[in-house]
Amino acid sequence: MSPRCLAIGALALLLAGCVSGDWSRTRAHARVRPATLEELEPGASLERCLAVLGAPNDVWETPADGVALAWWWVDARGWGVTASVPLNDYGSASATWRDDDSPGRGVVLFFDAGLVLTRRELGGLVRAGDHGRRRPDALEEAGGAADPGRGGDDATDGSGTNEGRPDGRGGGGEGGGGGS
């Protein structure tokens, strides 16, 4: 073994107690491919959408008896470095630096009262709790129309377009990040 290798090994062992790095990756659920989504044009039935995409991760009601279904997935990579230095017998100081990328992306399909697809959105995820998704209102009478003011219907980046932000960090809206 060369002296250089021995030096590197010794340095690694010396630093092991106070410096460490990590590389992590988190994957969850299956990605919806754009080509698959292209099969679902507005006007498609709920049955057709379920057949193509499977069971959604999340379902919620939208105004006027509409329904929104969300499929989301995560493939996030991150790495970080932590340095720790003992200060005295009772404490130490440490600092961590991390770089994590996008939390994930999702697809939301919006259906009208007849369960016909009216709109689809693809974008970055946001946590449902960040935007205060409301519980459904109580129904006042059978057959009564839903209150158009209840609930929200945006779930990705709220832009009304089919594409989310290029960096995958979704903005406003609700629901796409609803977890299970």
Add this chain to the structure above:
Amino acid sequence: MKHVLPVALALVLAVAPGCLFARERANRPIDEAAVGKLAAGDSAARVVELLGAPTDVVQLGRRSAYRYDFTQKKRTGLWLILVGFLNDDTRQDRVWVFLDVDERVSHVGTTFQGDEPEFAMPWSDVE
């Protein structure tokens, strides 16, 4: 050549304490055959009879939907003196049963991927 085995053994023993394999499960795997018995028009009672209590019930105006899910996560870790590698892979079985205003099954959506998470490293390709 005669040193290969001891060196390999020493390497394995040196690295093994830094390895992590973990599996987390939530709920029971969904019985695909039972889901297959559901048909449009079945009552909510029939749904519960076949699949048990749902994990969630969502009100959709005058309709509703029952959610059933099973989640499995596999976590793999490796720590090598100065650097650590950690990978999480999570997959689900999910079934949504949509009920109409008369509480009859109108649609069923299924995804069965709960047995697909893999023990992998961050650089691995996992579909």
